[in-house]
Amino acid sequence: MRHDVTAPLPVPPVAGCRRKRVLWLRDPRVPDTRTTTSGRRVMASMLDDCSLLALVTILSVLEQAYFSLQVIYARRKFHVSPPRVSGNEDFERVYRAQTNSTEYFSMFLGVLWIAGIFFSQGLAVCVGILYLCGRYKYFKGYAESAVKRLSPLYFSAKMLWILIAMASVGVLNQLSSQYLGYNPMMAVKSIL
Template sequence: TASLIALMISQCLIGWMLLSYFAMQVIYARRKYKIAPPETRGHPEFERTFRAQANCSEYFPIFISLLWVAGIFFHQGVTAACGLLYLYSRLKYFQGYTQAAQGRLGPLYASAWLLWLLLGLALSGLLAHFLELSSSSWTAALAWPLQIHGAW
């Protein structure tokens, strides 16, 4: 358990390092294209770099919150794996977006899917914790929507 908590803490640090890297890329693009702050318009490559950095920064608090809630209440190993995949997809998103606007789409969908998965894990863990469901009733609760539609 301690090693998985360390992994989640390292993901927070990796995330902050990525955000720092993204911010540095904006600074380099400002210098390259001579765009002084607070201006956010200019060369298309600068605008893509700026938007990619802003988008990644906007979603980081959501990611960290879901990572920790899912890790505490669901399962640390599954959550850690999702967190690493999310960070990798955001790096690919940033790299793709800075090259061309269409380059962001695949990693964007992957990172969105991972955030939804983390949300589902967090909610499942919270429900299990606060409702104190036994494993058999937990399985029944998860299978209930499928039983309504005749799929179970």
């Protein structure tokens, strides 16, 4: 229901508006509950838009905590006492697996959230869970031998690149609609 900008204002009603007034016109001394409600609704809808991202974040933190505990167990098993981190190759592999996962952890969280907010929460969450599965297999594989780390490493790297691609498309689309007034993702959706 768009209005022609040059159209005159609609003619005001002439009689019998008293009761409606009570319904519609807000007493300025009373807090604007409607706005507050709307505010809460907006915030609730934003929590909706990132609750699954938050769930995947918690899962990824639990995975990292699990890796850290495995390093502590490996220290005991292979008699490598802190602060040493070398001397036994079995321990070194477990330690490197955890360190490498930590290095990628911040990158993963960053692109997971940007892909989820600017592109699609559902897709970001699916790829994020696959990444975490890949990381788990990588850790288990690396703990056995350096060769067994390779295929899950490539898999999780691919998942990370997909997240980076989704995040990039989402942000570039947002910047385009914000500064050029053209929303490519919306245009593609309307064609499909």
